[in-house]
Amino acid sequence: xxxxxxxxxxxxxxxxxxxxxxxxxxxxxxxxxxxxxxxxxxxxxxxxxxxxxxxxxxxxxxxxxxxxxxxxxxxxxxxxxxxxxxxxxxxxxxxxxxxxxxxxxxxxxxxxxxxxxxxxxxxxxxxxxxx
Amino acid sequence: xxxxxxxxxxxxxxxxxxxxxxxxxxxxxxxxxxxxxxxxxxxxxxxxxxxxxxxxxxxxxxxxxxxxxxxxxxxxxxxxxxxxxxxxxxxxxxxxxxxxxxxxxxxxxx
Numbered sequence: 180x181x182x183x184x185x186x187x188x189x190x191x192x193x194x195x196x197x198x199x200x201x202x203x204x205x206x207x208x209x210x211x212x213x214x215x216x217x218x219x220x221x222x223x224x225x226x227x228x229x230x231x232x233x234x235x236x237x238x239x240x241x242x243x244x245x246x247x248x249x250x251x252x253x254x255x256x257x258x259x260x261x262x263x264x265x266x267x268x269x270x271x272x273x274x275x276x277x278x279x280x281x282x283x284x285x286x287x288x289x290x291x292x293x294x295x296x297x298x299x300x301x302x303x304x305x306x307x308x309x310x
Numbered sequence: 311x312x313x314x315x316x317x318x319x320x321x322x323x324x325x326x327x328x329x330x331x332x333x334x335x336x337x338x339x340x341x342x343x344x345x346x347x348x349x350x351x352x353x354x355x356x357x358x359x360x361x362x363x364x365x366x367x368x369x370x371x372x373x374x375x376x377x378x379x380x381x382x383x384x385x386x387x388x389x390x391x392x393x394x395x396x397x398x399x400x401x402x403x404x405x406x407x408x409x410x411x412x413x414x415x416x417x418x419x420x
């Protein structure tokens with residue numbers, strides 16, 4: 180990962196901008212009922228190996244900042260909503276997913292689980308400047 | 311560009327996509343791409359690169375997946391976007407000249 184960041188640094192002009200964006204495994208995805216702004220009825224965590232990978236990515240970014248290859252200019256998070264027809268379709272999606280846990284942690288009884296359902300996942304980004 | 315952190319800000323990511331639409335994600339970054347040379351590393355089918363090409367002077371989309379690159383080229387042709395190139399490569403060993411881009415994007419890459 181550090182190799183990739185060093186390559187990004189190499190191909191950038193002086194004061195060029197580097198963006199790192201990826202799913203934010205520090206926060207669980209939210210499952211909402213009825214609409215993308217509906218009540219949160221469940222959460223979905225991240226698989227442990229993926230969390231470990233994400234921590235390695237964080238460490239790589241910290242490393243290039245510590246070495247002053249880049250300086251941080253801005254960071255933020257956006258939320259991305261993915262619609263599902265019903266619980267069955269969501270479960271099928273999770274079965275094959277490489278990042279999400281395989282099961283929803285439901286916060287509401289089955290009678291209140293949509294449909295439709297919306298999985299709202301966090302995407303974090305950081306804008307860096309070549310130092 | 312502001313140095314103010316905006317963690318926690320809600321930016322609606324759009325619906326019907328497994329990843330945010332390019333205009334939403336690029337808008338969240340807050341970078342004016344007009345006149346800039348952009349490299350999207352780990353570009354896949356060019357979801358973000360094609361969006362960046364609307365404003366940037368040129369975009370290079372790099373990915374190790376030839377199939378994804380082919381689909382990206384086809385989509386660029388379909389949309390009539392001519393300032394984008396798709397190139398096979400890996401983030402850790404880019405065959406690109408030093409200091410040749412104004413913006414480098416790793417989206418879902420690290």
